[in-house]
Amino acid sequence: MLDVTGIAAPGAWAKTGNTSLPGFGLTLGLSLTYLSLLLVIPLAALALYTARLSLPEYWAILADERVSSAFCVSFLSAGYAAVINGFFGFIIAWALTRYAFFGRKLIDALIDLPFAIPTAVAGISLAVMFSPNGILGKILMPLGIEIAFSKAGIVIALIFIGLPFVVRTVQPVIRELDREVEEAAMSLGANFAQRFFKVIFPSILPALLTGVALSFARGVGEYATIIFISSNMPYETEIVPLLIVKKLLQFDYVGASALGSAMLILAFLLLLVINLLQSWMKRDGNAA
Amino acid sequence: MTITLIGREPPIIKTVLLTVMFLFLGVFIFIPLVTIFSQAFQSGLAVYRKAIASPEVLSSIKLTLTIAVVCVPLNTVFGVLLAWAITKFSFPGKSVLTTLIELPFAVSPVIAGLMFVLLFGAQGWFGETLQSWNVKIVFALPGIALATLFVTFPFVARTLIPLMQEIGKDDEEAALTLGATGWQTFFRVTLHNIKWGLLYGVILTNARAIGEYGAVAVVSGLVRGETTTLPLTIGILFDEYAFSAAFAAASLLTLLALLTLALKTMMERMLEREKIDR
Amino acid sequence: MSSKKKQFHFPRLFGLTHHARQVAPRAGSGWFRIFAGLAGALLGAAAYAGSHELLNVSYDPTRELYRAYNEAFQKHYKALTGDDVTVKQSHGGSGGQARSVIDGLEADVVTLALGYDIDAIVEKTNKIAGNWQSRLPHNSAPYTSTIVFLVRAGNPKKIRDWDDLVKSDVKVITPDPKTSGGARWNYLAAWGYALKKYGSEDKARAFVAQLYKNVPVLDSGARGSTNTFVQRGLGDVLLAWENEAFLVINELGKGKFEIVIPSLSILAEPTVSVVDEVVRKKGTAKVAEEYLKYLYSPEGQTIAARNYYRPTSPEVARAFTAQFPALELISIDGEFGGWQAAQKKHFSDGGEFDLIFKNLRK
Numbered sequence: 001m002l003d004v005t006g007i008a009a010p011g012a013w014a015k016t017g018n019t020s021l022p023g024f025g026l027t028l029g030l031s032l033t034y035l036s037l038l039l040v041i042p043l044a045a046l047a048l049y050t051a052r053l054s055l056p057e058y059w060a061i062l063a064d065e066r067v068s069s070a071f072c073v074s075f076l077s078a079g080y081a082a083v084i085n086g087f088f089g090f091i092i093a094w095a096l097t098r099y100a101f102f103g104r105k106l107i108d109a110l111i112d113l114p115f116a117i118p119t120a121v122a123g124i125s126l127a128v129m130f131s132p133n134g135i136l137g138k139i140l141m142p143l144g145i146e147i148a149f150s151k152a153g154i155v156i157a158l159i160f161i162g163l164p165f166v167v168r169t170v171q172p173v174i175r176e177l178d179r180e181v182e183e184a185a186m187s188l189g190a191n192f193a194q195r196f197f198k199v200i201f202p203s204i205l206p207a208l209l210t211g212v213a214l215s216f217a218r219g220v221g222e223y224a225t226i227i228f229i230s231s232n233m234p235y236e237t238e239i240v241p242l243l244i245v246k247k248l249l250q251f252d253y254v255g256a257s258a259l260g261s262a263m264l265i266l267a268f269l270l271l272l273v274i275n276l277l278q279s280w281m282k283r284d285g286n287a288a
Numbered sequence: 289m290t291i292t293l294i295g296r297e298p299p300i301i302k303t304v305l306l307t308v309m310f311l312f313l314g315v316f317i318f319i320p321l322v323t324i325f326s327q328a329f330q331s332g333l334a335v336y337r338k339a340i341a342s343p344e345v346l347s348s349i350k351l352t353l354t355i356a357v358v359c360v361p362l363n364t365v366f367g368v369l370l371a372w373a374i375t376k377f378s379f380p381g382k383s384v385l386t387t388l389i390e391l392p393f394a395v396s397p398v399i400a401g402l403m404f405v406l407l408f409g410a411q412g413w414f415g416e417t418l419q420s421w422n423v424k425i426v427f428a429l430p431g432i433a434l435a436t437l438f439v440t441f442p443f444v445a446r447t448l449i450p451l452m453q454e455i456g457k458d459d460e461e462a463a464l465t466l467g468a469t470g471w472q473t474f475f476r477v478t479l480h481n482i483k484w485g486l487l488y489g490v491i492l493t494n495a496r497a498i499g500e501y502g503a504v505a506v507v508s509g510l511v512r513g514e515t516t517t518l519p520l521t522i523g524i525l526f527d528e529y530a531f532s533a534a535f536a537a538a539s540l541l542t543l544l545a546l547l548t549l550a551l552k553t554m555m556e557r558m559l560e561r562e563k564i565d566r
Numbered sequence: 567m568s569s570k571k572k573q574f575h576f577p578r579l580f581g582l583t584h585h586a587r588q589v590a591p592r593a594g595s596g597w598f599r600i601f602a603g604l605a606g607a608l609l610g611a612a613a614y615a616g617s618h619e620l621l622n623v624s625y626d627p628t629r630e631l632y633r634a635y636n637e638a639f640q641k642h643y644k645a646l647t648g649d650d651v652t653v654k655q656s657h658g659g660s661g662g663q664a665r666s667v668i669d670g671l672e673a674d675v676v677t678l679a680l681g682y683d684i685d686a687i688v689e690k691t692n693k694i695a696g697n698w699q700s701r702l703p704h705n706s707a708p709y710t711s712t713i714v715f716l717v718r719a720g721n722p723k724k725i726r727d728w729d730d731l732v733k734s735d736v737k738v739i740t741p742d743p744k745t746s747g748g749a750r751w752n753y754l755a756a757w758g759y760a761l762k763k764y765g766s767e768d769k770a771r772a773f774v775a776q777l778y779k780n781v782p783v784l785d786s787g788a789r790g791s792t793n794t795f796v797q798r799g800l801g802d803v804l805l806a807w808e809n810e811a812f813l814v815i816n817e818l819g820k821g822k823f824e825i826v827i828p829s830l831s832i833l834a835e836p837t838v839s840v841v842d843e844v845v846r847k848k849g850t851a852k853v854a855e856e857y858l859k860y861l862y863s864p865e866g867q868t869i870a871a872r873n874y875y876r877p878t879s880p881e882v883a884r885a886f887t888a889q890f891p892a893l894e895l896i897s898i899d900g901e902f903g904g905w906q907a908a909q910k911k912h913f914s915d916g917g918e919f920d921l922i923f924k925n926l927r928k
Contacts, residue, residue, distance in 0.1 A: 035385075064915075118500070121519070149783050224501035427666060510666070
C-alpha cells in the first residue's frame with residue numbers, strides 16, 4: 001500500500017549517499033524554481049500582509065471572541081472527528097485486513113471515496129441526507145437528534161473527510177502483524193484480550209495516532225464539505241476557514257491574512273507532530 | 289494451522305466488528321453515494337439529460353477539463369524532478385524541502401486561494417503591474433489554474449518519493465556503468481521502474497484538480513460560463529433551487545471519483561506485484 | 567446557444583492570447599459572439615465595432631431578472647445601433663461581489679444589493695467616480711424592493727407582524743448581516759420598526775437581539791437562507807426580499823408558502839453603476855451606459871416588475887398595483903442617515919450587531 005496520506009517517513013533519506021547519478025543541478029534547480037513560484041512566493045505574500053500588523057494588533061485579532069470561538073469550533077470538531085475516526089477506522093482496518101467476507105475488495109477500494117470525491121459533492125449530499133426530509137434526517141429528527149445545522153453536522157462532515165487517513169495508516173501495520181510467524185512468537189499471552197492489550201495494540205498505536213493526527217490536520221482546514229451542512233452561526237458553528245471568507249467579503253484583507261497565517265503556523269506545528277509520530281512509528285517498526 | 293502475531297480472536301468479536309464496520313460505512317460511504325444518484329435521477333432521465341447538456345454545465349465541464357489538462361502534466365513533470373532530486377542525492381536543507389512539499393496538504397484551501405488574490409489581485413503585490421500589462425490572472429483561467437496547481441502539487445512527489453527510495457539507485461547506476469546516458473537511464477530504467485506509482489500519483493492529482501472547490505471559489509469571480517468550474521457550478525445550481533440539476537452535475541463527478549478509485553486499486557495491484565517481483 | 571453551430575472556443579491561457587482576425591462566421595452563433603466579444607475586448611473596441619461584451623456583476627436574487635433583461639437588452643441594442651451585445655453575469659453575495667470587483671474582476675457594470683457595496687469599490691479603488699449615485703435617476707436605483715415575511719402554508723404560527731418574530735416559539739431564518747446585503751436590509755427593517763413602535767434605541771436593540779435569538783441558521787447570503795427555509799425545511803418564517811419571496815411561491819412551492827406583509831418595512835434600493843475605469847479600458851462605455859439606462863425604460867421597468875421588483879416608473883407601477891401591496895416604508899437615508907452611517911453604527915466590527923451577538927451568548 002502506498003503512502004497516500006502524503007507524509008513519508010523522514011530520516012529515510014539517510015541511506016542515500018552521494019552518487020554518480022546525473023541531473024542533480026537540473027532537477028533540484030527546476031524543482032526549487034517551481035516550488036518558489038508556486039509555494040514560497042504566495043506564502044511570503046501572506047506573511048507580508050500579516051506583517052502590516054504589529055504584534056499586539058495581531059494578537060487582538062486572534063483574541064477577538066468571535067475568532068477564538070471559531071478556532072474552538074474548528075479544533076474541537078476536528079478533534080472529535082479524529083477520535084471517532086480513530087475508533088471506527090481501527091475497527092474497519094482490522095476487519096478489512098483480517099476477515100474474508102463478500103465484497104471485501106470493493107469495500108476496501110471504496111474507503112478512499114472521500115479522497116476521490118469533490119468536497120462540494122460530499123457537502124451537498126451529506127446536507128441532504130441529514131436534512132429534515134433526508135434519508136437519515138427523517139429517522140433522526142423525530143428522535144430529537146439534529147445533525148444538520150448543529151455542531152454534530154460539522155463533526156459528521158469531518159468524519160467523512162478524515163476516515164481514509166486512519167484506515168490507510170493502520171492497515172499496513174495490522175497486515176504486518178498478521179503475517180505468519182514462528183510459533184515461538186505465540187507464547188506471548190494466554191488469551192486474546194491479554195495479547196491484544198500487551199502486544200497488538202501497542203504495536204498499532206503509533207500508526208493509529210498518526211492516522212488520527214492526519215485526520216485532525218485535514219479537518220481543521222476543511223471548508224467546502226462543512227459550509228453546506230453547518231448553520232454557520234457565529235460563536236456556535238462558525239469554523240475558521242469560513243470566518244476567513246467572511247472577512248474577505250467585508251474587504252478585511254489584513255484580518256483574513258492574520259487568521260490565515262495563524263492557521264498556517266498551526267498547520268506547520270501539526271506537520272511537525274505528525275513527522276515525530278512517524279519517526280516513532282518507524283523506530284517501533286524496526287524494533288519489532 | 290496458521291499462526292500470526294495477532295492470533296485468533298473469539299468469534300463474537302468478528303461478528304461485532306463486521307457489524308460495526310458495515311453500519312459505519314453504510315452511513316458514511318453507501319448512503320451518500322445513493323443520495324447523489326437518487327437525487328440526480330429524482331425528476332427523471334429527461335431532466336437529467338437536459339441538466340447535463342445545459343450550456344452552463346457544458347462550459348464548466350470544458351473549463352474543468354482545461355484546468356486538469358494544464359495542471360496535471362505540470363505537477364507530474366515537476367513532481368518527478370523533485371522526487372529525483374530528493375531520492376537520488378543528499379543535500380543540505382532536504383528535510384525543509386520535504387516539509388514544504390507537504391504544506392499544501394495542511395493549508396486550508398481557502399488560504400491557498402487567498403494567497404493568490406493577495407499576490408495577483410488588483411490590490412495585491414503585482415496587481416498594478418499586471419493591469420498595466422493587461423494580463424489577467426485572478427478571476428480568469430490562470431488564477432484558477434494556479435490555485436489548483438497549489439493544492440494538487442504534493443500528490444505526484446509524495447507518491448514517488450517513498451517508492452523511489454524503496455527501489456534504490458542500483459538499476460540506474462548499473463545502466464550508467466554500462467554506458468547509458470543520463471536521459472537514457474531516466475527514460476529506460478527509472479521511468480520503467482516507477483511507472484505504476486507515477487500513474488497512481490497522476491490519478492490522484494487529476495481527481496483533486498477536477499474536484500477542488502475552496503481554493504478555486506476564492507479566485508474565480510463566478511463569471512458564469514467563463515470562470516465557474518464544475519464543482520462551483522454545482523454550488524451555484526444548488527443555490528438556484530435547481531436541486532436535480534446540481535445533483536446531476538454532482539453525479540458526473542461522482543462517477544469520475546468511482547473510476548478514479550477503480551484505477552487506483554488497479555495501480556496498487558500492479559505496484560504490489562512489482563514489489564513481489566523485486 | 568447550445569443548439570447553434572459549435573465553434574471551438576480556445577480557453578484564454580494567461581489572458582494574452584491575441585485572436586487572429588477571423589473571417590466572420592454568420593453572426594448569431596453564440597460562440598462567435600463570445601469569441602468576437604473577447605477579441606473586441608482584448609484588441610480594443612476599434613477592431614470589432616459591431617459587437618460588444620459586458621460583464622454585469624450582481625448579487626444573488628437577481629439571477630432571473632437579468633436573465634430576462636439581458637435578452638431584451640440585446641434586442642434593444644441591436645435595433646438601436648445594429649451591434650451585437652453579449653452580457654455575462656456573475657452572481658454571489660453582494661459584499662463578496664464588490665470584493666471581487668475591488669480585486670480586479672473586470673465588471674463593466676455593477677448591480678448590487680445596496681449602495682454601500684458600490685461605495686466600497688469607490689473608496690478602495692477609484693474605479694467608479696465618487697458621484698456615481700447621482701448619475702442615474704432615483705439614487706441610481708432603477709427598481710426597489712422591500713423586506714417581507716415568507717411563512718409556511720396556512721401560517722401555522724400566526725405570524726402577522728414584526729412582533730410575532732420575537733415570540734419564543736418562532737424560528738426566524740435570515741442571513742448574516744456582516745456578509746449579506748439582504749440581511750442588512752432585514753436587520754434595519756426590524757430595527758426601524760422597533761424604534762418607531764417602542765420609541766428608544768435601547769428598546770430597538772433589545773427587540774433586534776430578541777429576534778436574532780430566534781435565528782437558528784445564519785447563512786452568508788440571501789440565497790442560502792432561502793434554501794435553508796424552503797429546501798431544508800428549517801424555520802417558521804423567512805425574512806426575504808419581496809422579489810425572492812414571490813419567486814419562491816411561483817417557482818418552488820405553489821400552495822406551500824404564503825407571503826405576509828408586515829405593517830412597516832424598509833425601502834430597499836438595489837443600486838447600479840457603470841465601472842468607469844473598466845469601460846474606459848475596454849471601450850464599452852457607451853453600451854454599458856445604455857445597459858443601465860434601459861433599465862429605466864418602460865420595457866426595462868416591466869421586466870423588473872415581472873420579476874417582482876417594484877418599478878420606479880409610476881406608469882409601470884400603476885399596471886402592477888395588484889402585485890405590490892402598499893405599506894409604510896422607512897428609508898435608509900431618512901431613518902439611518904445613509905449607508906455609511908448605518909454601516910458604521912450597526913455592522914462594522916464591534917458595532918451594534920456584533921454586540922447583540924456577543925450578548926446573546928451570555
